[in-house]
Amino acid sequence: MIKQSFSLTKVTAFSLSQSKHTLFTFHYKFSKTNMHASFSARATPTVKHVPELSPEEMDRVREQTFQKYTSVSGLGERKGKGVAIVWFRNDLRVLDNEALFRAWVSSEAILPVYCVDPTLFGTTHYFGLPxxxxxxxxxxxxxxxxxxxxLVKRGLDLLIQHGKPEEIIPSLAKAFKAHTVYAHKETCSEEVKVEKLVTRKLQEFVPPSSGGVGNEPRSLNATKLELLWGSTMYHIDDLPFGCESLPDVYTQFRKSVESESRIRNCIRLPASLGPPPEVGDWGCVPQVTELGLQSEKVSKGMKFIGGESAALGRVHDYFWKKVRDLSLICDYCTANATGIFQILYPVSCLFISFSVGYQVVFCSFFYPSFSISLVQR
Incomplete structure (x- = not known):
């Protein structure tokens, strides 16, 4: 047996030295007398698309999710006036978008805007890194x-313009006489700087509907930039402590918010967000080469598909397919004294996060022992 193992090691090392770019998979068969090994080679690496769903299946998941979070009644009558602008930044989604909802409530028409900022596709101030x-x-x-x-499915469209937001947003506010610009708040220094520049430029324009006469300061009647928080699971206003008192250890944070806070429900949107204002040219989504970059393809590993539809598909694929399979494994292990977890016993560290129902479930395996914590709503 020792001699056979040594020979196998020699063959493996020799094969790898002859072809450094070939991946080998070993299949072992154990018996009382001998051990066999079979080799399967894969010369070209494969690319795994995330999510692993067809476009048709992603569309189906998206429509089901949109239908679930669409309010047919209960939002009341739309009583807003004028035009409101929704400035999309890193929140490229329709569902659970407070900026879209606030704009719909406060206006007669919504103008969604995305600025292709050349600064984002430039280089860093130091060292000139892309x-x-x-x-x-x-x-x-x-x-x-x-x-x-x-957005088109909801009766709107997306205005795409190339340039700096501090120039485009105030110009659009003036052209469409918008009373408010809604956007999600960012926290990084460059994004915060852009927010201040946009606010400063907006104060220079007073829409006719706001008056702007009398002794009132000009800034009080100017188009407002209303920044909303929408990037975290727990809203910043619902935390049981201030940001300056944020715990350094995650366990302390988790215990505090679980006992003293709650996650807000998703914002329901109307079936139609339209109509949009009259726009001559909505613009087109740019190509990679138009951004000054060379097109590049993923040659190995995972290819993450961008977009809200792909994100919903990923949630469906992971939570409802893979977790369901894992639940079947758990049921099997419960019914039998031995199970699949014995195979994972030697694994040094395996970390899995999944969901049961609507509540997050934490399942972790550390070293020889593992612990499972299941919480169901």
Missing amino acids: KTGALRAQFIIECLTDLKRN
């Missing part, structure tokens, strides 16, 4: 394409 690579740019393009399609 801020955005070709793969990330392609991901953003896929997100914009999907966002535009989903």
Whole structure:
């Protein structure tokens, strides 16, 4: 047996040295007398698409999810006036978008805007490193394409303009006489700087509907930039502590918010968000080469598809397919004294997060022992 193992090791090492770019998979068969090994080679690496769903299945999941979070009644009558602008930034989604909902409530027409900022596709101030690579740019393009399609399905469209937001947003506010610009708040320094520049430029324009006469300061009647928080599971206003008192350890944070806070429900949108204002040219989603980058393809590993539809498909694929399979495994292990977890016993660290119903479930395996914590709503 020792001699056979040594021979197998020699063959493996020799094979790898002859072909460094070939991946080998070993299949072992054990018996009382001998051990056999079979080799299967894969010369070309494969690319795994995430999510692993067909376009038709992603469309089906998207429509089902949109239908679930669409309010047929209960939102009341739309009583807003004028035009409101929704400035899309890193929140390229329609569902659970407070900026879209607030704009719909407060206006007669919504103008969704995305600014293709050349600064995002430039280089860093120090060392001249590229801020955005070709793969990330392609991901953003896929997100914009999907966002535009989903907005059209809701009676809107996406105005895509190239330039700096601090120049485009105030110009659009003046052209369409918008009373408010809604956007999601960012936290990084460059994005915060852009927010301040947009606010400053908006204060220079007073829409006719706001008056702007008398002794009132000009800034009080100017188009407002209303920034909303919408990037975290727990809303910043619902935390049981201030940001300056944020716990350094995650366990402390988790215990605090679980006992003293709750996750807000998803915002329900009307079936139609239209109509949009009259726009001559809505613009097109740019290509990678138009952004000054060379097109690049994923040659191995995982290819993440961009867009809200792909994200919903990924949630469906992971939570409802893979978790269901894992639940069947858990049932099997419960019914039998031995199960699949014995195979995972030697694994040094395996971390899995999944969901049961609507509540997050945490399942972790650490070293020889493992622990499972299941919480169901």
